Amino acid sequence: MAAVHSVRHPRLAVRLALGHKYNAWYLIFAQPYRTADCREISRLDSPGPAIAWSPRPRFWFNQKAASGWERGGESLLDLLLSLDFRDPPLFAVVDHDSGANKVEVLLPENKLAHYCEGCGQWEVAGNNAVRWFMVRAHTLPGYLCPPCHAKDWIGARAIRYLKRIRYRLWGDR
Numbered sequence: 528m529a530a531v532h533s534v535r536h537p538r539l540a541v542r543l544a545l546g547h548k549y550n551a552w553y554l555i556f557a558q559p560y561r562t563a564d565c566r567e568i569s570r571l572d573s574p575g576p577a578i579a580w581s582p583r584p585r586f587w588f589n590q591k592a593a594s595g596w597e598r599g600g601e602s603l604l605d606l607l608l609s610l611d612f613r614d615p616p617l618f619a620v621v622d623h624d625s626g627a628n629k630v631e632v633l634l635p636e637n638k639l640a641h642y643c644e645g646c647g648q649w650e651v652a653g654n655n656a657v658r659w660f661m662v663r664a665h666t667l668p669g670y671l672c673p674p675c676h677a678k679d680w681i682g683a684r685a686i687r688y689l690k691r692i693r694y695r696l697w698g699d700r
C-alpha cells in the first residue's frame with residue numbers, strides 16, 4: 528500500500544506532509560515531534576471565487592498562511608514550491624487572480640495524510656505506518672483510523688456527520 532508522502536525543505540530538519548481535513552487543506556508535520564504539541568502547522572486554503580471541478584483538487588492558497596520558516600519576503604507557497612529537488616512538487620500554480628494563487632494538488636489522494644473524522648488524528652508518514660480506512664468516497668474522501676473504524680456504529684456515524692457539518696460552517700471552534 529502507498530505510504531503518506533513526506534517532503535523535506537533544505538533549511539528544515541523536520542519532514543512535512545500535506546493533507547485535507549474535510550475540504551480544508553493543511554501543511555502538517557509528517558510525524559509527531561516531541562517539540563510540537565500539534566501536527567498541524569498551517570491551514571493553506573482560503574475562501575475565493577468558486578473553482579470548477581478538475582481531476583486533481585484545486586484551492587485558493589491563503590496568502591497569509593505562514594509556517595514561521597519563511598525568509599524575508601518569501602511566502603509559504605514560495606517555500607513549499609522550493610522543496611528539495613529530489614521531492615516531487617506538491618502543487619502547481621494554475622491561476623492568479625488579483626495576487627491570489629489558485630493551486631492544483633499534484634500528490635495523489637493515497638499519498639496525502641488523511642485525517643481521522645472520529646478522533647482527529649492524522650496519518651503518519653513512513654512505509655510501515657498504518658493507513659486509515661476510507662469511509663466516504665468523494666472528491667475529497669473521508670477517513671477513520673482503525674480503532675475509530677472498529678467502533679463506527681450508527682451513533683458514531685451521526686456524530687461524525689455533525690462534526691463535518693460544524694467544521695464546514697465554523698472550522699476549528
Ligand SMILES: [Zn+2]
Pocket residue numbers: 643644645646647648671672673674675676
Ligand atoms: Zn480515529
